[in-house]
Amino acid sequence: MDLVEIEQKLKAAVKDSEFLKKEGEVASYIPELENVDKDNFGMALTTVKGQTLAFGDEKIKFSIQSISKVINLIMALEDFGPEKVFSKVGTEATAYKFNSLIPIDEKVVNPFINAGAITTASLIKGGDVEERFNRVLAKVRELSGSEDVIFLEEVYNSEMKTTDRNRSIAYYLKSKEIIEGDSEEILDLYVRNCSIGLNVRQLSEIGGVLANGGRSLKDGRQLIDKNVVKTTLSLMSTCGMYEESGRYSIEVGFPSKSGVGGAIIGIVPGKCGVCTYSPRLDKFGNSVRGKKVLAEISETLNLNMFIGGNNGNF
Numbered sequence: 001m002d003l004v005e006i007e008q009k010l011k012a013a014v015k016d017s018e019f020l021k022k023e024g025e026v027a028s029y030i031p032e033l034e035n036v037d038k039d040n041f042g043m044a045l046t047t048v049k050g051q052t053l054a055f056g057d058e059k060i061k062f063s064i065q066s067i068s069k070v071i072n073l074i075m076a077l078e079d080f081g082p083e084k085v086f087s088k089v090g091t092e093a094t095a096y097k098f099n100s101l102i103p104i105d106e107k108v109v110n111p112f113i114n115a116g117a118i119t120t121a122s123l124i125k126g127g128d129v130e131e132r133f134n135r136v137l138a139k140v141r142e143l144s145g146s147e148d149v150i151f152l153e154e155v156y157n158s159e160m161k162t163t164d165r166n167r168s169i170a171y172y173l174k175s176k177e178i179i180e181g182d183s184e185e186i187l188d189l190y191v192r193n194c195s196i197g198l199n200v201r202q203l204s205e206i207g208g209v210l211a212n213g214g215r216s217l218k219d220g221r222q223l224i225d226k227n228v229v230k231t232t233l234s235l236m237s238t239c240g241m242y243e244e245s246g247r248y249s250i251e252v253g254f255p256s257k258s259g260v261g262g263a264i265i266g267i268v269p270g271k272c273g274v275c276t277y278s279p280r281l282d283k284f285g286n287s288v289r290g291k292k293v294l295a296e297i298s299e300t301l302n303l304n305m306f307i308g309g310n311n312g313n314f
């Protein structure tokens, strides 16, 4: 399939999803997240050859929110290795909401709920919060191949004022000795990471690197260790879409991660990264229109990992 054909299929999927334009609600528990045009829609796809196609509101920057959980995990694994990381967070899915305290026992059930990502944030090396956050920003810039990744201060301030639930999670994790260090600082880093601002093109480039076994799309340099990529993508496919992960996997069939800002990043190993942005969410916190578009292109572009046959012909 050539790029022109891919482009046609993407456009068709966007058009076919138009009937969902008003479906779902924008997240309001972080007040600043309501401050967007609810009908925005953008998408991008980046092949492992480094070609990117982008449509719609492709220039609009939104907060990465829970997609930062992927970055937290990658950095924790690189900084401390799997043994330490998986002594603190597990590898199994949960039926509880992303901000629940229930899936915390000896460890947190997985790294893709808030408690898990607060834990992995605690395993990102650096001196103070500033230094650690700068490392995270540098990583996102490197992976997206773009310096124009920003910190959305209004989103950060808005969440910091309303983040009682995450604050209680951080203190609870400290009381269980799952995290070490200052709970407030770890919470601060977690929320800063959620407030990173970028667009669909930049996120799909990150997806492209993950689809390329962690190698740069520009010069083939290994930007993320291969084993870290393997672990991250496995967990995304089983836990990336919260308590909807199983259903989503049936319908879409490749590792993905969503955020309450309205974005979804998807990775089709060996083929492409893809990103949708549409801020209206379902009750689980996943973008309604994003899911529909990804389900359609999974079929029309043969991206479903669980279907063999003609799947290699991307």
Ligand SMILES: NC(=O)CC[C@H](N)C(=O)O
Residues within 6 Å of the ligand: 065, 066, 067, 098, 099, 114, 159, 166, 191, 194, 258, 259, 260, 261, 285
């Ligand atoms: N699901 C999400 O995107 C959650 C991220 C958000 N910053 C929170 O902690 O609640």
